[in-house]
Amino acid sequence: MSLLAAKTIGKKFGGVIALNDVSLNVEQGEIIGMIGPNGSGKTTFINNLSGLYAPTTGQFIFNGENITGLAAHVITGKGISRTFQNLRVFPNISVLENVLIGLHCRIDVSLWDVYFGFVKTRKIEKQAREKAMDVLAIADLASRKNDLAKNLPYGKQRLLEICRAIVSDPHLLLLDEPCAGMNPVEMDDLAKFIRILQKKGITVFVIEHNMRFIMSVAERIVVLANGSKFQEGTPAQIQNDKKVQAIYLGDEGEL
Amino acid sequence: MQNIEQRSDKHESTFNNIIKFKSLLENQVYKKIAYILLLLFSVFLPNIVNNMYYMGIINYMILYAILCMGLNLILGYTGLLSLGHAAFYGLGGYTTAILITRYDFGFLPCLILSGIIALLFGILLGLPTRKVRGDYFCLLTIAFGEIFRLVAQAWIDFTNGAMGIVGIPIPQIFGWSIRTETDFYYLGLILLTFTFITLSLLVNSKFGRAFIAIREDELAASVMGINTAVYKIIVFGIGCFYAGLAGSYLAVYQTTITPSNFRLEESCLMIIMVIVGGMGSLLAPIAGVVVMTIATEYFRDIAEYRMLIIGVIMVTVLLFRPQGIFGTSAFKS
Structure with a gap:
């Protein structure tokens, strides 16, 4: 059984059809990429998947469970984390606190425990901090744990956002254009980081415009165009596909 | 030239002292001692203030x-x-x-x-x-x-x-x-x-x-x-x-x-106190309370201008410290 099965997902905004019958499977442990021209519905797809929108038609089956249209915070609890295209770290709090907020749904403390069970609360808090520090150590951010998130360089903020998403041990991580605004060195770091995540057992779903990056990272690529699934295959297949070249570069015949 | 160097040294040492002071407060033991001293002071305050x-x-x-x-x-x-x-x-x-x-x-x-x-x-x-x-x-x-x-x-x-x-x-x-x-x-x-x-x-x-x-x-x-x-x-x-x-x-x-x-004025006053003291930090609003209360009491004779005085204080504080007296940096404009 695949980790995630999207079945005929459709999304309409009024009369605009943003997604039209997109079906795909994500297998456990793979790195899957999604590419497509601007406005092809890539971000809409993961917004639907992560619960920010509810799809108009179709179903998401995650771990054998129908998660279509659940609220975002519930879906996070079920093990799908994401990052955003336009970087959304919490700017005015420390790096460590950012990661601790990512751990929110795994900290089992009720309001009652906060006031009346502070031995338990303190123990759980301590474990949470250790866990957050472990994740920061993987991303080489441990030494900057007390810096405000907004004072980190851009590439590090991107890494921090991914740390915040993976600290809750998700089964599936959705990355929405993680390379946007990065320089080639930072991109290589990110590619390495994503492979580490894969080794840790996290399935990664990447949307990216940067072809060099996605071709080197992804094991399988899905191409979206005008809200529909256009092509699917290994990076080599996609690179040599005439139709995909056509949607990116235009038809030879049109020239 | 020497003068300038000396001055910058002096400046640096005060700066270091501030950093030291801050890191002192981050130490849990010193923090506890500070709280205990504050509590003791509060308990004996009525003996000091007899009025x-x-x-x-x-x-x-x-x-x-x-x-x-x-x-x-x-x-x-x-x-x-x-x-x-x-x-x-x-x-x-x-x-x-x-x-x-x-x-x-x-x-x-x-x-x-x-x-x-x-x-x-x-x-x-x-x-x-x-x-x-x-x-x-x-x-x-x-x-x-x-x-x-x-x-x-x-x-x-x-x-x-x-x-x-x-x-x-x-x-x-x-x-x-x-x-x-x-x-x-x-x-x-x-x-x-x-x-x-x-x-x-x-x-x-x-x-x-x-x-x-x-x-x-x-x-x-x-x-x-x-x-x-x-x-x-x-x-x-x-x-x-x-x-x-x-x-x-x-x-x-x-x-x-x-x-x-x-x-409604009362609600506004509370908000002003919180803003002046500093938002997003637990004890900071108390600074706002102290400043605003003392100011309004001090200018009691011209009570009609109370709101004016409050306004002036608020604008002054926000000009020099947009995040409030002890606020966190989140509110820096």
Whole structure:
């Protein structure tokens, strides 16, 4: 059984059809990429998947469970984390606190425990901090744990956002254009980081415009165009596909 | 040339001293010692200040400190602007006044019930945060504050209208009857300590972090698994609970309660105190309370210009320290 099965997902905004019958499977442990021209519905797809929108038609089956249209915070609890295209770290709090907020749904403390069970609360808090520090150590951010998130360089903020998403041990991580605004060195770091995540057992779903990056990272690529699934295959297949070249570069015949 | 070097050395050493001082405060042991010293100082304060007039001012400061710390949870931590906080303060005040004068309740049950009733109404006003956001929510809170005041004024059978409830008896807790300014000071100090401890437990837990996440970026917070709708309701309820406690304290301290105690101006004053003191840090609003209370008392002779003076202080503070006197950097413009 695949980790995630999207079945005929459709999304309409009024009369605009943003997604039209997109079906795909994500297998456990793979790195899957999604590419497509601007406005092809890539971000809409993961917004639907992560619960920010509810799809108009179709179903998401995650771990054998129908998660279509659940609220975002519930879906996070079920093990799908994401990052955003336009970087959304919490700017005015420390790096460590950012990661601790990512751990929110795994900290089992009720309001009652906060006031009346502070031995338990303190123990759980301590474990949470250790866990957050472990994740920061993987991303080489441990030494900057007390810096405000907004004072980190851009590439590090991107890494921090991914740390915040993976600290809750998700089964599936959705990355929405993680390379946007990065320089080639930072991109290589990110590619390495994503492979580490894969080794840790996290399935990664990447949307990216940067072809060099996605071709080197992804094991399988899905191409979206005008809200529909256009092509699917290994990076080599996609690179040599005439139709995909056509949607990116235009038809030879049109020239 | 030498002169300049010396000066820069001196500058650097003061800078280092400030850093050292800050890191000293981060040390848990020193922090505890600082708290204990502060508590000791507070306990012996009435022995130092023998003037009843000054004790009265200090009591009002404590009252506003409780109010502002609760409001800071809503405004500074969660970023919800509530201009109806005086209504919850009033709900606490009227609950205590009515229960004590008409139903012969003891003070302690009144205090707890005042808090709980303010909490319930806080949850009620928190419900619309689901749909109504930002400025519109702020308007809603103003409306709630005004409705509360008008009901208190018009429902003469229950609240005695604009005349207010007078002759609230001397409160007693376990045989300790609270009469003098000093007694009220200790009662206030107990309430303030309670407020501080419960709030610091809350803000240092995952709940406090969730509130901050909502302030920083609500969408990202929901993707972190935070049920933002529920957390906003929780924070509203808890913030208002402290307003209820403060209202109860006001009722027994003033021995009268009138609707004019809970005007919109009062809500604005609390917000100004929180902004001047600094948002998003637990004790910072107290600085605002102290500055504003002293200023308004000092210029008592020209009381008509009170709002003007408050305005000048606020503008001055915000010009030089946009985040408030002790605020966190989140509010730097």
